[in-house]
Amino acid sequence: MKTMIRFFLILLSLCLCLAGCRQRDEREMTVKIPGVSSEEDRAAVRGALRPLGGVVHDSLVFDEAAHTLRLRYDSMQVAHKNIEIAIAEAGFDANEIKALKKEGK
DSSP states (O other): OHHHHHHHHHHHHHHHHHHHHOOOOEEEEEEEOTTOOSHHHHHHHHHHHTTOTTEEEEEEEEETTTTEEEEEEETTTOOHHHHHHHHHHTTOOBTTBOOOOOTTO
């Protein structure tokens, strides 16, 4: 009986430890986006980021004067490079990543 209780306690402790391992790692980043100059452009960037899990969508702040976008994201769900690539795929330079040309642009 004592062995069974000890086994159960060890198993319970292990489960509790593993449950605590997965945490959020919210970070902030700034992306230089020189080609974004209108509300239509900002909407295109928002749309490109919408499918990415981990981006805090209500944190997007566009600075027109500095040509930047500041945002928060959970690095456990999405990498900063994925964010830059999504913006580049929308047709805009994002930091060091050049815009990927879309048909008609």
